[in-house]
Amino acid sequence: MLDGPMIIMIIVWLYALSVAKRARFRSLYFWIGCLGLFFILLYAFRTYYVWFFSALLTNIVGFFGHLGNAFTTSPVYGLINIACRNGGNVILHVDYECSGVVEKTAYIALLAFYPLYDRHERMAWMAKGLILILLANSFRLLFICFNVYWFGPDSMFLFHSIIGRIIFYLCVVAIYYQVFTKPQIQKVRQDDFSFQGK
Missing domain, CATH: 4.10.860 (DNA Excision Repair, Uvrb; Chain A)
Structure with missing residues (x-):
């Protein structure tokens, strides 16, 4: 390492x-x-980080896939095998990009140096934020897999590269807003109020 x-x-x-x-x-x-x-x-953590989140995501998605009989997973290799309803198979590899490693790492790095929080608040937000990003990514993958299952292999590009990414990034922006932007706005308002009170 x-x-x-x-x-x-x-x-x-x-x-x-x-x-x-x-x-x-x-x-x-x-x-x-x-x-x-x-x-x-x-x-x-380029090797272990990606493998860990890839396996974790594949396990979460696989649980719901088995319930709906829509797809099977291989968490060790980060593979999701979607047996489409009208025929054809699609294999989705949960790799570096799909695992959400970049988004989680950016979140950790920003939070580690964000000046509005003390150490305990940073640790609490770090745990909450990482869980929320993981859930957002899981939702994105489930959305992709179930839609590809229903609409077939030709729909993969639409649901994976366009709609799925939009859903995930909107979720991440909402999380970033709650953690970074909203407290900053509240602090500015408090400072303005204190200044006017003087």
């Missing part, structure tokens, strides 16, 4: 963070922290 490039990346990142902190450049500190942690996490 910790190879030469990884160690160099961490050292450079920590040094840049310390410089930004000493210079009291808060926004620069935030962005260096977020971007650095994002790339470090993606690089460090």
Whole structure:
């Protein structure tokens, strides 16, 4: 996990963070922290992270697929086999993109350096947010699989590449709004109210 490039990346990142902190450049500190942690996490856990979330997603989706007799799964390999109702099979591979690793890693990195929360709030939101992103991704995959089951292999591109992505990203934007944007708006309103009170 910790190879030469990884160690160099961490050292450079920590040094840049310390410089930004000493210079009291808060926004620069935030962005260096977020971007650095994002790339470090993606690089460090590139193999196990993807496999874990791929297997977890495939298990969740497989549970509902078995209930509806619509598709079968192979969690170890991250495969979903959809036996379409009007004939034909579609095999969906839950890979790097489908696993939601990038979205989860971005969420962790942003939250780790978000200044409005203390340590306990960050940990609580980290757990809640990761669960919500996982559920949103599970819903997206279930939506894709059941629709492909009903409408056949030709509908795969429409439901996977277009509608499924829109659903997932709308869910992720809603989660990001709740965690990052809404508290910021509330803080600005409180500051405005305090200023007017003076």
